Amino acid sequence: MMQVGLTHFLVLGAILFVLGLLAVITKRNAVTVLMGVELIINAANINFIAFARYLDKDIDGQMFGVFVIVVAAAGAAVALAIVLNIYQRMRSVNLDEADSLAG
Amino acid sequence: MTSFDVMFYVIAAITLFSAGVMVFSKNIIYNAMGLLFAFFGVAGIYVMLGADFLAATQLLIYVGGILVLLLFGVMLSQRITGLEMRTDTLQILPAAIVCGGVAAILLWMIWKTPWPKADIGPPEPTTRNIGTLFMTDYLIPFEIVSVLLLAALVGAAFIGRRNAQ
Amino acid sequence: MRELIETLQSDQSFFAGLPPAVLTLIFLVLGAVFFATVMALNALVMVYAERKVSAWMQDRMGPMEVGPHGILQTLADAIKLLLKEDIVPAAADKRLHWFAPFLIFAVPCAAFVALPYTREFVFTNFDIGVFYVASITSLSVIAILIAGWASNNKWALLGGMRAAAQIVSYEIPAGLAIIVIVMQVGSLNFNDISLAQDGGIHRWFIWRYFPFNLIAFVIFYLATLAECNRTPFDLPEAESELVAGFHTEYSGFKWSIFMLAEYAEMLIVALVGAALFLGGWSSPIPGFLNSGAWGVLWFGLKGAFLMFTYMWLRWTLPRLRVDQLMHLSWKVLTPFSFACILGVGLWMLI
Numbered sequence: 341m342m343q344v345g346l347t348h349f350l351v352l353g354a355i356l357f358v359l360g361l362l363a364v365i366t367k368r369n370a371v372t373v374l375m376g377v378e379l380i381i382n383a384a385n386i387n388f389i390a391f392a393r394y395l396d397k398d399i400d401g402q403m404f405g406v407f408v409i410v411v412a413a414a415g416a417a418v419a420l421a422i423v424l425n426i427y428q429r430m431r432s433v434n435l436d437e438a439d440s441l442a443g
Numbered sequence: 444m445t446s447f448d449v450m451f452y453v454i455a456a457i458t459l460f461s462a463g464v465m466v467f468s469k470n471i472i473y474n475a476m477g478l479l480f481a482f483f484g485v486a487g488i489y490v491m492l493g494a495d496f497l498a499a500t501q502l503l504i505y506v507g508g509i510l511v512l513l514l515f516g517v518m519l520s521q522r523i524t525g526l527e528m529r530t531d532t533l534q535i536l537p538a539a540i541v542c543g544g545v546a547a548i549l550l551w552m553i554w555k556t557p558w559p560k561a562d563i564g565p566p567e568p569t570t571r572n573i574g575t576l577f578m579t580d581y582l583i584p585f586e587i588v589s590v591l592l593l594a595a596l597v598g599a600a601f602i603g604r605r606n607a608q
Numbered sequence: 609m610r611e612l613i614e615t616l617q618s619d620q621s622f623f624a625g626l627p628p629a630v631l632t633l634i635f636l637v638l639g640a641v642f643f644a645t646v647m648a649l650n651a652l653v654m655v656y657a658e659r660k661v662s663a664w665m666q667d668r669m670g671p672m673e674v675g676p677h678g679i680l681q682t683l684a685d686a687i688k689l690l691l692k693e694d695i696v697p698a699a700a701d702k703r704l705h706w707f708a709p710f711l712i713f714a715v716p717c718a719a720f721v722a723l724p725y726t727r728e729f730v731f732t733n734f735d736i737g738v739f740y741v742a743s744i745t746s747l748s749v750i751a752i753l754i755a756g757w758a759s760n761n762k763w764a765l766l767g768g769m770r771a772a773a774q775i776v777s778y779e780i781p782a783g784l785a786i787i788v789i790v791m792q793v794g795s796l797n798f799n800d801i802s803l804a805q806d807g808g809i810h811r812w813f814i815w816r817y818f819p820f821n822l823i824a825f826v827i828f829y830l831a832t833l834a835e836c837n838r839t840p841f842d843l844p845e846a847e848s849e850l851v852a853g854f855h856t857e858y859s860g861f862k863w864s865i866f867m868l869a870e871y872a873e874m875l876i877v878a879l880v881g882a883a884l885f886l887g888g889w890s891s892p893i894p895g896f897l898n899s900g901a902w903g904v905l906w907f908g909l910k911g912a913f914l915m916f917t918y919m920w921l922r923w924t925l926p927r928l929r930v931d932q933l934m935h936l937s938w939k940v941l942t943p944f945s946f947a948c949i950l951g952v953g954l955w956m957l958i
Contacts, residue, residue: 343445343448344447344448344451344452346558347553347554347558348451348455349488349492350553351550351553352455352458352459352488354546354549354550354553355459355462355546356458356459356462356481356485357545357549358542358545358546358549359459359462359463359465359466360462360466361541361542361545362466362538362539362542363465363466365534365538365541365542366534366535366538369471370520371471371513371516371517371520372471372474374513374516375465375474375475375478375513376465376466378478378505378509378513379462379465379478379481382481382482382485382505385485386485386488386489389488389489389492389494389497390492392492392494393492393493393494393563393566394558394561394563395558395559395561398572399494399569399572399573399576400576402494402496402497402569402573403573403576403577403581405489405494405497406497406500406573407584407588409497409500409501409504409505410504410588410591410592411588411591412505412509413504413505413508413509413592414591414592414595414596415595416509416512416513417512417595417596417599418595418598418599418602420512420513420515420516420599420603421598421599421600421601421602421603422602422603423516423520424516424519424520424602424603425602425603427519427520428605433520446632470701472701472704472754472757476704476707476754479750495734495735495736496736496739499736499739499740499742499743500739500743502743502744502746502747503739503742503743503746506746506747506750507743507746507747507749507750507776507779508746508776510750511749511750511753511772511776514750514753514754514757514772515753515769515772518753518757518765518769568735568736570735570736570739570796
């Protein structure tokens with residue numbers, strides 16, 4: 341094992357991204373898909389912070405990381421509100437059943 | 444093998460194992476707990492990268508906010524008696540192929556790119572710099588994000604309300 | 609702590625042979641054991657104090673049987689709880705049932721590390737000390753939700769969700785009140801905040817920028833009281849309504865962990881309030897016992913005084929209904945804290 345450097349953090353971010361992608365593609369419960377999306381966003385954020393540390397003299401990457409966290413929080417809130425609304429109408433959060441734009 | 448390397452491998456192992464639990468478990472609360480430890484692990488990674496303020500922000504917002512929201516969403520969208528909490532996975536073979544392909548491309552790209560070697564000193568505290576940057580260079584994004592949060596809050600409260608239709 | 613390891617390695621020949629990673633690990637384990645012991649002792653003393661204080665306020669004597677004046681009462685209770693059978697409901701999730709008290713015990717343990725005990729020696733000199741404590745104490749919400757869910761009990765789940773909603777709502781005025789203080793110091797470091805209040809009781813933040821800091825202190829006090837689920841905000845534990853809330857199905861040792869964690873949480877918010885508003889480790893009389901280990905004494909005294917007021921409040925005020933609770937947080941405390949931030953900011957500019 342070599343000295344931990346930039347590539348180690350990027351590889352960790354890539355593996356987390358792929359795991360989140362797997363959750364988004366294969367799960368059919370809406371809340372679990374949301375969890376996968378949050379994992380993807382965290383993996384991208386690791387990339388930002390790693391670049392800010394290893395390639396940059398300033399902390400612009402960390403500023404972007406703060407904005408990513410905030411926007412992810414807003415997105416998760418709205419998505420969960422939509423999921424709750426779907427549950428109130430259909431009594432189920434199975435994404436395969438939420439396939440009609442009517443009503 | 445310095446203690447920095449050991450810490451990195453320990454935190455990375457925790458994060459990857461929790462993410463694995465999150466993806467492959469069938470019980471939705473186990474998914475949420477896997478996500479909890481994945482967020483912890485990511486906060487630990489931020490500390491290793493010298494982003495102390497961001498690590499505390501990650502804990503406060505992701506674990507104390509988003510995960511609580513997700514747990515409420517789970518608990519309010521299941522029937523309490525006769526628990527229907529299984530989240531089965533479908534079409535696992537095509538998904539595995541696609542994700543394996545994406546992983547291969549990403550890892551090959553990370554391996555092959557000649558990242559520039561920069562000499563970096565020990566990490567220094569970032570709170571003061573972040574605060575100054577928020578008020579000087581990043582003032583407009585700061586204001587826009589505040590308005591975005593307000594819109595998201597009002598929108599979520601409106602969409603999620605219980606109306607008798 | 610790094611300096612401690614370096615001194616040990618240079619002086620004593622026994623320790624010089626070990627690599628610094630092993631020494632760090634030893635100190636981490638010792639620190640964890642130390643804080644767990646502190647939490648247990650704190651619960652021991654606090655439960656006895658609570659029973660005595662409540663008894664004297666209600667014109668009775670409290671525990672008097674076990675030991676002189678009932679001093680060993682909590683020890684007897686602890687032994688009884690340890691010997692009780694550990695019952696887990698049959699349809700409950702065993703792993704989650706075990707996990708929730710584990711998490712809720714770890715949260716105050718992690719927060720104790722960052723507090724400013726003395727002028728020279730702190731366990732870790734976090735530059736984001738205040739922020740770290742605020743974010744760690746927000747983790748107890750997850751533990752409460754999981755405890756409520758893992759009991760497979762309608763009332764436990766309802767109690768857990770109410771407690772989670774209450775804690776999350778009251779984190780906002782608490783954080784805003786902290787911002788009022790942090791604005792005046794310019795740093796999130798606990799030692800800087802205590803240094804800014806050094807030199808006597810007239811320099812404490814609670815009297816400065818009158819009345820904004822005083823209002824901020826009241827807001828912080830009420831908000832953190834609600835975060836610990838203490839009366840008058842203890843609807844999640846109201847016996848007449850929810851049996852025992854989220855810890856209904858926990859018996860014996862696991863229930864005592866919840867109580868331990870609740871008293872430890874009270875100690876932490878009392879100490880944070882003392883550090884932010886009442887001067888931290890500095891003594892009220894300028895120059896008198898103001899250095900070294902006396903800082904722990906002053907810090908502890910201020911924290912103990914705040915905890916006495918918590919108990920005083922518990923047996924004086926009636927319980928708030930859940931809508932009154934939410935009204936208080938969102939419509940009273942939050943606007944007032946915004947007004948305090950605005951007031952202090954304008955005052956500092958002029």
